[in-house]
Each structure stands twice: as structure tokens, then as C-alpha cells.
Amino acid sequence: MQKLFIAIIFTILxxxxxxxxxxxxxxxxxxxxxxxxxxxxxxxxxxxxTSVVAIVISIVVGLIxxxxxxSKNRFLRGINRFYVEIVRAVPILVLILWVYYGLPQVAGxxxxxxxxxxxxxALSDSAFEAEIFRAGIQSVDKGQYEASxxxxxxxxxxxxxxxxxxxxxxVLPALGNQLVYMLKMSSLVSVIxxxxxxxxxxxxxxxxxxxxxxxxxxxxxxxxxxLIVSAGVRWLENRLGTDK
Amino acid sequence: MGRIINVENISKNFGDFRALKGVxxxxxAGERVVICGPSGSGKSTLIRCIxxxxxxxxxxxxxxxxxxxxSADSLSMIKSKIGMxxxxxxxxxxxxxxxxLTLGPIRARKMRKSDAVDxxxxxxxxxxxxxxxxxxxxxxSGGQQQRVAIARSLxxxxxxxxxxxxxxxxxxxxxxxxxxxxxELATSGMTMICVTHETGFARNVADKMVFMDxxxxxxxxxxxxxxxxxxxxxxxxxxxxxxxx
Numbered sequence: 054m055q056k057l058f059i060a061i062i063f064t065i066l067x068x069x070x071x072x073x074x075x076x077x078x079x080x081x082x083x084x085x086x087x088x089x090x091x092x093x094x095x096x097x098x099x100x101x102x103t104s105v106v107a108i109v110i111s112i113v114v115g116l117i118x119x120x121x122x123x124s125k126n127r128f129l130r131g132i133n134r135f136y137v138e139i140v141r142a143v144p145i146l147v148l149i150l151w152v153y154y155g156l157p158q159v160a161g162x163x164x165x166x167x168x169x170x171x172x173x174x175a176l177s178d179s180a181f182e183a184e185i186f187r188a189g190i191q192s193v194d195k196g197q198y199e200a201s202x203x204x205x206x207x208x209x210x211x212x213x214x215x216x217x218x219x220x221x222x223x224v225l226p227a228l229g230n231q232l233v234y235m236l237k238m239s240s241l242v243s244v245i246x247x248x249x250x251x252x253x254x255x256x257x258x259x260x261x262x263x264x265x266x267x268x269x270x271x272x273x274x275x276x277x278x279x280l281i282v283s284a285g286v287r288w289l290e291n292r293l294g295t296d297k
Numbered sequence: 298m299g300r301i302i303n304v305e306n307i308s309k310n311f312g313d314f315r316a317l318k319g320v321x322x323x324x325x326a327g328e329r330v331v332i333c334g335p336s337g338s339g340k341s342t343l344i345r346c347i348x349x350x351x352x353x354x355x356x357x358x359x360x361x362x363x364x365x366x367x368s369a370d371s372l373s374m375i376k377s378k379i380g381m382x383x384x385x386x387x388x389x390x391x392x393x394x395x396x397x398l399t400l401g402p403i404r405a406r407k408m409r410k411s412d413a414v415d416x417x418x419x420x421x422x423x424x425x426x427x428x429x430x431x432x433x434x435x436x437x438s439g440g441q442q443q444r445v446a447i448a449r450s451l452x453x454x455x456x457x458x459x460x461x462x463x464x465x466x467x468x469x470x471x472x473x474x475x476x477x478x479x480x481e482l483a484t485s486g487m488t489m490i491c492v493t494h495e496t497g498f499a500r501n502v503a504d505k506m507v508f509m510d511x512x513x514x515x516x517x518x519x520x521x522x523x524x525x526x527x528x529x530x531x532x533x534x535x536x537x538x539x540x541x542x
Contacts, residue, residue, distance in 0.1 A: 196387035199350055200446075203381040204401030204453055205373065214400055218391050 078263045079270050089257060093270055096253035100278070103170055103242060103249060104235045110175035111235075112228070115182025120212075122187045133183065140180035146241050149173040153245040170242035178235055185227045189220035222293055229286030233279050240275075250274055301326040301457065301488055302347060307356030309342055316342040318512040319356070326456075329489045331499040331520075334509035335535060340492040343509070344459045347490070348379040361456060377405070380450030384462040386442045388434040394421070394445050395430045398452050406453065413452075420448040424478050440471030444478055451482075458482070460491040494539055500524060508532040 079093075080086035118136050121129035143151075153169035156162075164172075193216050201211040221228075243252035254271040258264045302324035309317040317339045324330055332340045345351040347358060349365055349372045358365040360375045389397050398417035402408040408416070421427040424444035426437075434442050443463055450458055460479065464472040476498045483489055483502040493499065499506060499520060506523035508516040508531075516523070516532045524540075527533050 194387075196383060196385050197389065199381075199383065200387035200389070200449075202350060202376065203348065203379070203450065205376045205405035206401065207405075210404045214392075214404065215389055219389075222391065 075263050075266055078257075078261045078266050089261065089267075090270070092257055093250070093253050093267070093274065096248060096250035097274070097278070099167070099247055099249035100236065100239050103167065103174065103247065104232070104239045107171045107174035107178065107239070108232050108235050110171065111178035111182050111231075114175065114179035116186050118179060118183035119186035119190065122183070123190055133187075137180045137183055140176060143177070145173070145177045145238055146244065148177050149241055149245060152176070166242075166245050166247045169245060170239070170247050174235060174238060174242065177238075178231060181231060182228075185224050185231070186220065189224035189227075190216060192223055193219050225286070225290050225293065229283070229290070232286065233282055236279055236282060237275065299326050300324070301328075301361050302490075303357075303359040304343070304347065305357045305359075307343075307346060307353040307358060309339075309346060309351060309353045315512050317346070317353070320509075320512070320514055321356075322507065322514065324457075324488060324490065327486050327488055328504045329483050329502050330491070330505045330507060331503040332490065332492045332507045332509060333494055333499070333535070333539075334515075338509040339512040340509050341461050344381075344461060344490055344492060348381055348459060349375055350381075377453070378456050380453055380455035380458040382443070382446050382450055382458065382460045382463050384465050386434070386439075386446045386466070388442055388446055388449070390434050393431050393433055394426075394437070397434070397445060398449050401449070401453050416452055417448070420451045421445075423451070423481075424448045425474075438471060439467045440474045443467065443471075443475045447475075447478055447482070457488040457490070460489065460493065462492050462494075464493065464495055496524065496540060508535065510535070 079089050118133055122133035124130055152173040157164050197215055201215045240251040254267050258267050300323055304322040306319045306321050307317055308319055320343055334340050342351055346353045352367060361378050363371055363374045365371055365375050395417055399413040402413040403410055421430055424447055426441055426444055429437055464475050480502055503520045506518050506520050507514055510531050516527055516529045
């Protein structure tokens with residue numbers, strides 16, 4: 054796997070020597086290359102910040118939306134279905150544009166690029182989080198609720214100490230997936246001008262006019278970032294012991 | 298001894314299936330009742346109605362003077378009086394034995410953590426596994442898990458304890474250790490209702506035997522008479538099956 058990866062990188066680099074590639078724009082041995090690389094990497098801050106804030110919000114919202122789905126009350130279940138179906142039906146890019154350009158007019162508020170991006174990403178992801186939590190909670194055995202009943206736990210304590218800890222362990226791989234997905238989707242907020250990785254790359258392409266080289270670096274940036282996050286999620290899964 | 302449980306003519310349907318058809322049962326304080334009968338006869342449903350795990354449709358259930366009417370108040374009062382041990386143990390797999398035992402006392406009974414731990418150790422000693430306190434349920438044998446489950450209900454200090462086929466999911470060599478704990482509990486004066494087919498245990502500890510079939514109580518008798526000379530034909534046939542297999 055690693056060897057294949059290195060081979061691919063070398064092929065790309067070497068092929069650039071003979072043809073019309075222009076690696077000089079990102080050549081780390083020249084001053085110009087270093088400046089360009091640092092410019093590209095400076096987008097990392099907003100990519101990570103946006104994704105992390107958005108995932109935290111979407112997990113909280115997702116959990117709140119998931120709970121009524123487990124109710125015996127049809128009206129409460131309806132609220133959950135309505136939210137999930139509507140939010141899931143809107144493309145993320147469209148939601149980003151609407152939140153940034155439309156929401157301020159509807160709500161009469163001003164909203165900056167960062168929060169518009171975060172809210173749109175979180176909103177869009179929350180429907181998926183809600184479905185993940187619902188599946189996780191429903192997978193916990195009925196006997197766990199009954200045992201909680203017999204030791205007089207109320208609903209909140211039952212959820213907090215008995216059901217959710219087991220449900221979350223089971224959905225951890227799916228939550229990890231959503232985090233990776235969020236990191237990738239955060240590239241879309243470049244359209245409203247947030248200074249994250251993709252936006253930085255776009256700006257550099259405009260000034261240097263070397264899209265292939267710049268976007269290749271962009272691909273590598275996301276690749277490394279996501280491989281690190283994946284490893285972190287796996288470590289967490291092992292530590293919590295998914296089946297304990 | 299005063300009457301502590303009064304079940305009066307209760308019915309319970311699951312869809313079209315009539316699980317209980319007008320069942321009445323009285324239990325006095327300190328009395329040990331063993332319920333037996335073929336599967337699907339409504340034994341488990343009956344005891345699950347008594348602590349509000351199932352909602353009954355008609356009739357009344359009164360526990361220690363509290364009428365069970367599905368209001369939050371009456372339900373929580375009745376829950377606090379009744380402990381229950383399940384066939385599948387239903388321990389919390391993500392918590393240690395100690396955490397399983399102290400969760401209820403700390404959250405529901407608002408005990409201090411140190412007091413809850415002391416209480417839990419006391420009951421773990423009573424079920425003879427204090428050395429397992431820091432293990433997870435999955436690390437214990439079935440018999441040990443069931444004894445933890447018994448200790449967990451005892452930590453709520455209930456006045457009544459319900460057993461729903463507590464030994465049915467156990468390997469034969471582990472049944473004895475669980476029955477010993479239950480027998481010890483019976484001699485301590487706890488009010489018990491056990492759904493079980495363990496006839497030896499029933500003969501030893503039961504004050505009253507109840508035989509159920511098709512959602513009805515068919516026969517109620519003292520163990521001596523019940524096992525030797527039951528009145529009803531159906532009960533006789535059932536006993537033939539479980540005693541001579």
C-alpha cells in the first residue's frame with residue numbers, strides 16, 4: 054500500500070520533468086515555492102476549524118432530532134421524519150448558498166462567512182447524524198430499558214448512563230465516517246469565500262495559472278489530513294472497545 | 298401478615314392475543330410465591346404487569362397500598378418497592394459490576410457514592426462474589442452474572458423481589474449457585490414472586506404454588522398438595538411432564 058503510494062507520487066513528479074508540468078510553483082527548494090506552499094497550507098486552519106465546529110453542532114442537533122424518533126407518540130416521530138427528509142433532500146452546496154445569501158434577508162440578521170459555512174454544513178450533516186443515532190439506540194436490547202426501569206432510573210438517566218453509552222460505541226465507526234465526510238464537504242464553503250484549503254488553492258491558481266500542480270498539492274493536503282483523522286478514529290474505537 | 302400485593306381481575310392483550318384473562322392474586326408480606334406453567338401461559342406477563350413493565354388493560358393492581366394507574370407518581374412509587382431479576386440478566390455491559398450495582402442507588406436513591414459502594418459490597422458479599430467487583434459482566438460466568446443481577450436489585454432495597462425464570466438461561470452446573478442465593482434470600486423474609494420450573498427450589502421455599510395456563514390461574518395450593526395431589530387435570534399433566542423428563 055505504502056509502496057504503491059510512493060510509486061504514484063514519483064510517477065507524477067518524474068512525468069513533470071519531461072513534459073509541460075511546472076513544479077517550480079510549489080518547489081520547496083526555492084523561495085517562491087515555499088511562499089506558495091505556505092499560502093496553500095494556511096487554509097488548513099479554517100478547514101479544520103469549520104469541520105470540527107460543524108461536526109460538534111451536528112452531533113448535538115442530530116441527537117436531539119433522533120430522540121423523538123424513538124417515541125411511541127406519532128406526532129413526535131413525525132417531527133423527526135419531517136426534519137430528516139427535508140434536510141436530507143437539499144444539496145449541501147445549495148444549502149451553503151442559501152444560508153449565506155438567503156438567511157440574512159429572511160431573518161434580518163448579518164451572518165459572516167465562517168458561521169454561514171458552519172451552520173450550513175452542520176444542518177446538512179445533522180439529518181445523517183440523527184439517522185445514525187436512531188439506528189444505534191434502536192440496536193440496544195430492550196432488556197436494558199427494562200433493567201433501568203426496575204432500578205428506578207428516569208428517562209434522562211436511562212439514556213445518559215445506560216442506552217447512549219452503548220449506542221455511541223456501536224455507531225463510532227459511522228460517526229468517524231461523518232467526520233471524514235465533513236472534512237471533504239468543507240471544501241464547498243470556498244464558494245462563499247471562506248479562506249480554507251480549496252479557496253486558497255483557487256486563489257493561487259488564479260495568480261500562478263498552474264492548476265494541475267496546485268490542485269495536486271490540494272489533493273495531497275486532504276489525503277494526509279483525512280488519513281490522520283481516520284487513524285485517530287480507529288484508535289478511539291479500539292480504546293473504547295466497540296464490543297465491551 | 299398484611300397483604301402487600303393485590304392483583305384483582307386483570308386482563309392484558311397483545312393485539313389479538315389474550316395474555317391474561319382476568320387474573321387475581323394476593324400476596325402477603327414475606328410470602329414466597331412460585332408461579333409455574335407452560336410457556337405462553339402468561340406467567341411472565343403477570344409479574345411484568347405487577348411492576349409496571351407491561352400496562353394491563355382492565356382490573357386493578359395494588360402494591361403496598363399504592364394503586365398502579367400508570368401515572369408517573371404511582372409508577373415511580375411502585376418501582377421503588379419492587380426489584381426484578383430477569384432470565385437474560387440484563388446487566389449493563391459497558392459498566393463494571395460495581396457500577397452496575399451503584400447506578401440505581403446513586404441516581405435514583407440519591408445516595409452518596411461512598412455509601413453506595415459500601416452497600417454494593419455488602420450485597421456482593423451476600424451473593425458471594427465480592428472479588429468480582431471491578432470486572433465487566435462479560436468476564437463473568439452466567440451464574441455469576443445472575444448473582445450480580447440479584448445484588449443489583451437488592452441494592453435498591455426493595456420490599457418485594459420478582460424473579461422471571463432466573464435460571465432458564467443458565468448451564469446446569471450454574472443453576473445451583475443461583476438457587477442457593479435465592480433460597481438464602483427467601484429465608485431472610487423477603488417477599489418473593491418467582492416464575493420458575495425448578496421444582497426442588499419450589500418445594501423448599503414456596504409458601505404458595507400458582508399454576509397458570511392460557512392466561513388464567515388454574516390452581517393455587519400449598520407446595521405439598523400441589524406436587525402430590527393437585528386438583529386440576531391440566532396441572533397434573535404439566536407436573537407429569539416436568540417431573541418425569
